[in-house]
Amino acid sequence: MGGFFAAVSHKNCKYDVFFGTDYHSHLGAKRGGLAFYDAERGFQRQIHNIENTPFRTKFEANLSEMDGTAGIGCISDADPQPLLVRSHLGLFTLATVGIINNAEELVDSFSGPGNQFMAMSSGRVNSTELTAALINRCDNMVDGIRYAQQAIEGSSTILVMTKDGLIVARDKVGRLPVVIGKKEDGYCACIESFAYLKLGYAPCYNLGPGEIVKITADGYEQLAAPGETMKVCAFMWSYYGYPNSNYEGVNVEVMRCRNGEIMAREEQKAGTMPDVDYIAGVPDSGVPHAIGYANASREPFARPFVKYTPTWARSFTPSNQEVRNLVAEMKQIPVPELIEDKKLLLVDDSIVRGTQLRETVDFLYRSGAKEVHMRSACPPVMYGCKFLNFSRSNSEMELLARKKIQELEGDEGQKHIEEYADGKTQRGQCLLKSICEEMGFDSLGYQSLDGILEAIGLDRDKVCTYCWTGEE
Ligand code: SF4
Incomplete structure (x- = not known):
């Protein structure tokens, strides 16, 4: 499993992203990652192994060196992320939550000359890197995300940060919830609703299955409408989720x-x-x-x-x-x-x-x-x-x-x-x-x-x- 918290603001939002991500620690136990974007400093990113040390302890020391008016943080049970990607779609950071069951088949579809993936020590490819490659097959980010979500068998909740803000896409049948919160200086997106409430955000919008939304410090805009079919995970209520959160109300x-x-x-x-x-x-x-x-x-x-x-x-x-x-x-x-x-x-x-x-x-x-x-x-x-x-x-x-x-x-x-x-x-x-x-x-x-x-x-x-x- 995994979770994420992202924010975009007129002010430095690094503490919101830091604590908001920490509030998703119960959703994963292997890797933690933080990335920020600041107009002067550009993109900054850190990834740590959190198997034996909580996210907060591992990232505390990095915070003094990071700043951003936009940031994403993730907790993951899978591969290291967020990844910093440079392609014809520009420079962006990407984090994903889900499973790609047909990863081998998808990797093989990139087997022509000039294509390559960095293999993990097991020989497997990082799922987030594979998702980036799928997104990059299209001419724009929205088509790319849609394409990746259709191609992936399993589930995929996708979070992108560009220098213009955040793009968040709920899994095509909404296995996990994604919610947007709002406060005076900006907006945030996350899985656990209690995380943003605790950080002073007010509930603003719940994404539907497969819906894609762009978020800036001034508001949010739907880039792709939700689909008809929803299959939200029942275990989020019975086991995975945090007691203070609401999913689908x-x-x-x-x-x-x-x-x-x-x-x-x-x-x-x-x-x-x-x-x-x-x-x-x-x-x-x-x-x-x-x-x-x-x-x-x-x-x-x-x-x-x-x-x-x-x-x-x-x-x-x-x-x-x-x-x-x-x-x-x-x-x-x-x-x-x-x-x-x-x-x-x-x-x-x-x-x-x-x-x-x-x-x-x-x-x-x-x-x-x-x-x-x-x-x-x-x-x-x-x-x-x-x-x-x-x-x-x-x-x-x-x-x-x-x-x-x-x-x-x-x-x-x-x-x-x-x-x-x-x-x-x-x-x-x-x-x-x-x-x-x-x-x-x-x-x-x-x-x-x-x-x-x-x-x-x-x-x-x-x-x-x-x-x-x-x-x-
Ligand atoms: S209900 Fe079970 S099978 Fe479905 S997403 Fe949740 S844990 Fe997986």
């Missing part, structure tokens, strides 16, 4: 609480709610789903364990799995009084591979829990994300639900995924039982597709649910 925290309420309501109707001492959420994003569940079920909410965050930044992601597990374990600090001999119902935003959750449940039992009942705030994840790299699985068989289906029924089982995803069917019941056995849960329940769509509250054809249904 729906607040993340409010959605999560409502989602938990719906789960509790349905369990009460079905009579499947276990008798427990506390409802708890897996921090951070599981917590509001759990609060909603507790409020609706009238069972007490508690925090039987709390994450130790002052010295363990989220971006600290050691490449070694063993060290990663150790860090996850060290972060979880129990509250013994709320665990020993207690029956707990734990709510998490989702169950993807289940590795970390298994550790959490083991830790609760080791800390004296009597029962641990598990609830996932979304349906079973059955397909790897092709659009934002959410599940980051090399194979769908790494997804816990798919792995268990394979164990239960072999290849035949993979033909009945829809049935397995429904806990009311016989196959669904078998899947729940087998996951409980593997993970050590006393019971397990998943939010239904209808339930999570009700919590989001948008028309179902406007929301991407691919990772649960496989439907694009």
Whole structure:
């Protein structure tokens, strides 16, 4: 995944861009980048690896050397960016968020003499560089962006800074939101709406799918109209997004609480709610789903364990799995009084591979829990994300639900995924039982597709649910 914040102003806007980008740090953990344009100093740019150090710490020292009346900042889980590009379209900086699934094919389409890409050490090409090459195939920036968006299979949200201002293009079906904010001296564009509110911008405009907008210090202008089809990522609400943000007018925290309420309501109707001492959420994003569940079920909410965050930044992601597990374990600090001999119902935003959750449940039992009942705030994840790299699985068989289906029924089982995803069917019941056995849960329940769509509250054809249904 990734995120960005961009601003253009009559004044120096470097602090807005710096803090605005920092507020997108939860969307990626590998690379951070900043670029500014100033009439006197021209373009300036810095890129850092942020795998072990937060964006803010890495870029603090650069700020004194950078200035700009326009700037873009990005957080990325992919390649280094923003890139500074010089072509027949002029000099511009470019940042992108998304995935290019047909990258090899697109790179091959540039195989004639005179074409070249800088290869990464893996031999792959930087996705943002490939997007620049696609844009440069056209005579103007707008046609170029449109061309790139049509050519790319996957998703692509594009941000360009020229000496005349910013151009921002939402992905062709709007997998991620893009919003514009306004204040006295200028405008900004970003993914997380809370970022601009916090920096004193007022909500101004939400881009539609595929829409392209030019932004200057004096206003914004539509360069290409939005398309009809929207497929905004449901996981932005249930997991990825920051609680204070609104996407398509729906607040993340409010959605999560409502989602938990719906789960509790349905369990009460079905009579499947276990008798427990506390409802708890897996921090951070599981917590509001759990609060909603507790409020609706009238069972007490508690925090039987709390994450130790002052010295363990989220971006600290050691490449070694063993060290990663150790860090996850060290972060979880129990509250013994709320665990020993207690029956707990734990709510998490989702169950993807289940590795970390298994550790959490083991830790609760080791800390004296009597029962641990598990609830996932979304349906079973059955397909790897092709659009934002959410599940980051090399194979769908790494997804816990798919792995268990394979164990239960072999290849035949993979033909009945829809049935397995429904806990009311016989196959669904078998899947729940087998996951409980593997993970050590006393019971397990998943939010239904209808339930999570009700919590989001948008028309179902406007929301991407691919990772649960496989439907694009
Ligand atoms: S497949 Fe899942 S994670 Fe990916 S965009 Fe769709 S809803 Fe989001």
